[in-house]
Amino acid sequence: MDSLRVEDFNLKHTIESGQIFRYEKIGDFYYVVAGDKIIKVKQEGNELLFDGVSEEFFENYFRLDDDYKKIINSIGEDERVRGTVEEYKGLRLMRQEPFECLVSFICSSVSAIPTIKQRLNNLAKAFGRPIELNGYDSHSFPEQIDHVDETKNLGLGFRAKYVDNAFKNIDRDWLVSLKNTSYGEAKQELMKLPGVGPKISDCVLLFSLDFSQAFPVDVWVKRVMEELYFEKQQTPDNKIVEFAQEHFGKNAGYAQQFLYHYRRLLNQPATSH
DNA sequence: TTCCAGGTCGTTT
DNA sequence: AAACGACATGGA
Numbered sequence: 001m002d003s004l005r006v007e008d009f010n011l012k013h014t015i016e017s018g019q020i021f022r023y024e025k026i027g028d029f030y031y032v033v034a035g036d037k038i039i040k041v042k043q044e045g046n047e048l049l050f051d052g053v054s055e056e057f058f059e060n061y062f063r064l065d066d067d068y069k070k071i072i073n074s075i076g077e078d079e080r081v082r083g084t085v086e087e088y089k090g091l092r093l094m095r096q097e098p099f100e101c102l103v104s105f106i107c108s109s110v111s112a113i114p115t116i117k118q119r120l121n122n123l124a125k126a127f128g129r130p131i132e133l134n135g136y137d138s139h140s141f142p143e144q145i146d147h148v149d150e151t152k153n154l155g156l157g158f159r160a161k162y163v164d165n166a167f168k169n170i171d172r173d174w175l176v177s178l179k180n181t182s183y184g185e186a187k188q189e190l191m192k193l194p195g196v197g198p199k200i201s202d203c204v205l206l207f208s209l210d211f212s213q214a215f216p217v218d219v220w221v222k223r224v225m226e227e228l229y230f231e232k233q234q235t236p237d238n239k240i241v242e243f244a245q246e247h248f249g250k251n252a253g254y255a256q257q258f259l260y261h262y263r264r265l266l267n268q269p270a271t272s273h
Numbered sequence: 274t275t276c277c278a279g280g281t282c283g284t285t286t
Numbered sequence: 287a288a289a290c291g292a293c294a295t296g297g298a
Contacts (some may be wrong), residue, residue: 018279109280115296116279155295162281197281218279236288237280260279 002055004048008068011043011089017261019094019207021104021117022124022138031133035062035097036140052133055171063095071212075248075255080228084258091255094207098175099166100141101208105200106162115155122154123163127133142167162195176209183211198237206253215244215252224263234239 015030016025022033032039038251039058041050050058059065072089076082096104107123108116118195120141127142145167156163170193186209190201199216206214217225217237226232227242230245 041291062288105279108278110278110293111280111295112278112297118296158281159294195281199280203279216279219277220279264279 001049001051002058003050003060004055004064005046006048006064006074007046008090009043009046009048009062009064011048013042013088013091013202013261014062014094017091017257018028018113018264019257020096020110021113022122024136026136031136031138033131033138033141035100036129036131038131038136038138040133040136060095061092066092068092071251071254075251075258078248078255081248081255081258084262088258088261091258091261093212093254095210096208097141098178098204098208099170099172100116101188102170102175102193102196102200102204103141103163103166105203105207106166106195107156107159108203109159109195109200119155123156126152126154159195162193165194179209183213186211187214198241202241202253206256212251213245213249215241215248215256217241218260221256221260224259229257 011030015032021032024031028042030039030041032041036058038052039050039061040052041048041058043049046110048058053061065185072085076085097209103123104116104120107119111119121139123145123194124141126141127145128139131138131140145164147164154160181189183205184207187198187201190196190204191198196204199218202214205211206216213220217240222235222237222240225244226235229243230240244256
């Protein structure tokens with residue numbers, strides 16, 4: 001068991017804010033599956049205790065390199081966001097592996113989070129390999145999949161063809177190389193992929209490719225933005241993105257994550273996961 | 274039973 | 287350019 005001291009870090013809010021889906025809480029520990037690794041982690045005050053991955057991997061995955069104070073000061077200039085930052089202080093963006101992130105969010109469209117988690121676990125069970133840590137069993141994210149036909153009931157629905165295409169046709173290195181382009185160009189490139197529109201693109205850009213200005217607009221973000229910034233008037237998603245990036249600046253994506261988390265918990269008090 | 278969920282696509286105005 | 291219905295599935 002390794003440990004790291006952290007400041008302004010809240011593990012619960014970070015893991016349970018809809019960025020990742022394949023995690024389970026058992027006792028005080030979260031078991032997070034990322035790629036072919038299981039990360040076992042719990043927080044005790046300003047200390048994170050973890051097992052299953054190197055310190056280097058851990059710091060990268062949880063973006064401990066972010067200048068958090070600077071980021072929340074910046075987005076907190078807006079008083080509505082400042083309220084959510086105070087309530088959920090320590091919520092961090094994570095840095096996922098791009099291809100796994102892309103497939104995860106292709107699987108996410110018009111679905112509730114428990115359903116998405118189930119789908120990804122089905123996919124891993126069918127095409128990944130067994131992995132284990134301290135008695136916790138799971139399956140790695142697949143390298144490749146066979147054709148996802150209807151007989152294999154993974155619950156993917158109409159997304160099956162998009163997932164199939166992603167595994168067959170996306171060059172992993174090309175995906176990573178989008179980091180070296182501009183936000184606008186990277187988004188355009190991602191949107192050429194079948195099943196990938198502006199929202200999923202922004203999720204991949206924000207959660208895996210370090211574009212912190214990306215501002216994914218799902219039903220919750222749309223709701224909270226219209227309530228707080230558009231006088232409850234229906235507003236097209238692209239107008240919301242445009243406004244947010246202008247209003248919140250280069251860390252708009254961080255503001256988005258606080259607003260999403262805040263608004264979703266308004267509707268689902270206590271129960272969580 | 275109906276409604277909704279971290280949307281996107283093809284078609285029609 | 288914007289609006290609209292279809293698309294699968296599971297949980298409340």
